[in-house]
Amino acid sequence: MFKKILIAEDFQDTNKGIVEALESRLQIETIQEELYCDKAYNRFKVAHEKGEPYELLITDLTFSENHVPRKLTSGKKLIDAVRAVDKNIKVIVNSMIDNPTEINPLFSEQEINGYVCKGRNSLNDLVNAIQEVYQNRTFVSPQLNLNTAGSVFEMDKYDLMILKNLADGFTKKEISEKLKKQNISPNSESTIDKKVSKLFDEFGAKNTHHLIAKLVKLGKI
Amino acid sequence: MFKKILIAEDFQDTNKGIVEALESRLQIETIQEELYCDKAYNRFKVAHEKGEPYELLITDLTFSENHVPRKLTSGKKLIDAVRAVDKNIKVIVNSMIDNPTEINPLFSEQEINGYVCKGRNSLNDLVNAIQEVYQNRTFVSPQLNLNTAGSVFEMDKYDLMILKNLADGFTKKEISEKLKKQNISPNSESTIDKKVSKLFDEFGAKNTHHLIAKLVKLGKI
DNA sequence: TAGTCCCTTACAGGTATCTGTAAGGGATTC
DNA sequence: GAATCCCTTACAGATACCTGTAAGGGACTA
Incomplete structure (x- = not known):
């Protein structure tokens, strides 16, 4: 199993919920949480330079603004920044977005390894996703049907x-x-x-x- | 402090994060969580009929749809239903909505006791809100400025x-x-x-x- | 080749939107 | 009371939207 996981999620309650669930259900030595993309990136970079890199990044897509000035304003940018340093790090996105047209590019362009849609089963999905991604497979929350992206419901x-x-x-x-x-x-x-x-x-x-x-x-x- | 709290929140990770935080930071005998409005209402009603009522409801506003048929589809409806049975129960809304025009009616029409806006400090806000509401005061997340509701930025x-x-x-x-x-x-x-x-x-x-x-x-x- | 189907285009007529002018009424000020 | 200001309303002209009809062309089929 992964030894070091980094979590970027700006909602404090969600953040804590994830950490608590992973600690209780998976054997992971280090789970580090951050509320800001920039802080997550710094922590990732320091660890990478020390030769103790994080193996998995779990990130939300949207991060709300506040008074703190930010360089990285979204999960997408965080993924790009992190992958620029370590192109092998695994990435799971944990977001409330359920629109296939937004999710598909994450796989095709940013090559994320898993997508978990926040909801009533998202902690269970996230645990499954981590296990799948650890086995070098991709994971998508089952309620999402990404295949329908080009279907009759999609406009051309x-x-x-x-x-x-x-x-x-x-x-x-x-x-x-x-x-x-x-x-x-x-x-x-x-x-x-x-x-x-x-x-x-x-x-x-x-x-x-x-x-x-x-x-x-x-x-x- | 409150002895019985009921939480309605459909995001499993958020849900767990709240429960974990309240358990560790407040002395509350019973914290019950539900992912569906209907289930929360049923649990509330049974407790009320048994003479062991919940004293505080913490609820989200939006609950996502899935295959499960629902009677109560939103936090607002849950609040109405619960207050119809027990008009004295305290209510704190915990939502990501930050628009004063949507929040103000919750206080003026539904007479909620507190509003916590999900974000980087929302667990701390929620703990504060519970303590304030227990003292019969209202609470609003400080980053919200509900006074600006009628200001230049708001449309009439x-x-x-x-x-x-x-x-x-x-x-x-x-x-x-x-x-x-x-x-x-x-x-x-x-x-x-x-x-x-x-x-x-x-x-x-x-x-x-x-x-x-x-x-x-x-x-x- | 002729027939069919579908898409594109032009055009026309009716309706809706947008902008400007002008008239009237209420409130305030002097 | 008169002047002023602001809001409401009516009306008119220009533009944009919406619908229908009809003509033309490409693709496919018999």
Whole structure:
């Protein structure tokens, strides 16, 4: 089993819950917790330089702001920083995000080893994840179905781009002109009209205001 | 000090972190944790009927869905249900929400006794909150400044209502008619036009799509 | 080759949004 | 009372959105 684990999680209650669970359920010599990405990174780096590196990083993705100035503002940045020093360190992300479009890039781009979605079973999932990752396997909380990322529930990139532009205040005419400049087709205002109207049906929206509000709430925009 | 405390929190790691902290820092005979509102309510009711009531409820506001069918779907509903049985039970809300417009009604309408905002100091805040509430005082996490609720950064209720209706797909004409039916003034389409246009400036939005997207992202709608 | 299907596009008409002007009313000040 | 300020409202014109129709083209099939 891992001998040294580093935990980065800004919610104090969650942080303590994880430490307590790991101490009681796994045989790990050193479990170190930090509330800030920067502090976690410093601790990791010092240990690495002393030749006593951490073998596993467990980190949240979002870290709230407060008065303390920060260099590393998110779990993603922490992972990048840590991997730049030690590209072999194992990483498990522990977050409340359950959107496959956000989680998949963590595996494909940042090559994390496990993803645990916070919830009613997350401590059990986390223990399982640690054991799986220790065996060089990846782990994903079972309630997540990452395979559905490209399924019928996912909007295609084109539709998403249109909606993002609308949400950013561009008119359909402006979007049409943008597309023409970039030689992206289709690009007529009429087609954009129709694409958006189709999304009304798919998402049960009455108009564009409604659709945008829904999609932002769903985290798709 | 309280003898019986009931905790409702759906994140297992957070849940355990709270229990562990309270057990180690406060002298409380019974600390009962539940992951579901319904289960928490049942446990509360049984204890009440047996004449061994819980004296304090600590609850989150949001509880994620899963396959388990639920009657009580949020902390707010749990509080209402519990207070309907025992109007004297003390309630502390422990949530990550930091928006005064959402928190203030908890005090004014649901008459909660304390609010702890999850974060890097939330376990310490929670311990303080329990001690304050035990002394019949209210407690709010110090990083929250609920007094700013009506300040320049907060939108007034009227504007918010208009934007919510727009985000729900109603046209300004429909909103105007709604207001007239409810005898709420002002209610002309023209005034609504102007209110929204003013918000464009305040929030740096180009049009209504942009404004709605921004406000949803800010959690105000 | 002809027929079919689907996507793209243009266009038109109706509706909704956005902006500006102007008129009226209440509150305050002088 | 008169002047001023602010808010509400009506109205008008320009722009943007939404829907429907129709024409054209590419892909596929018979």
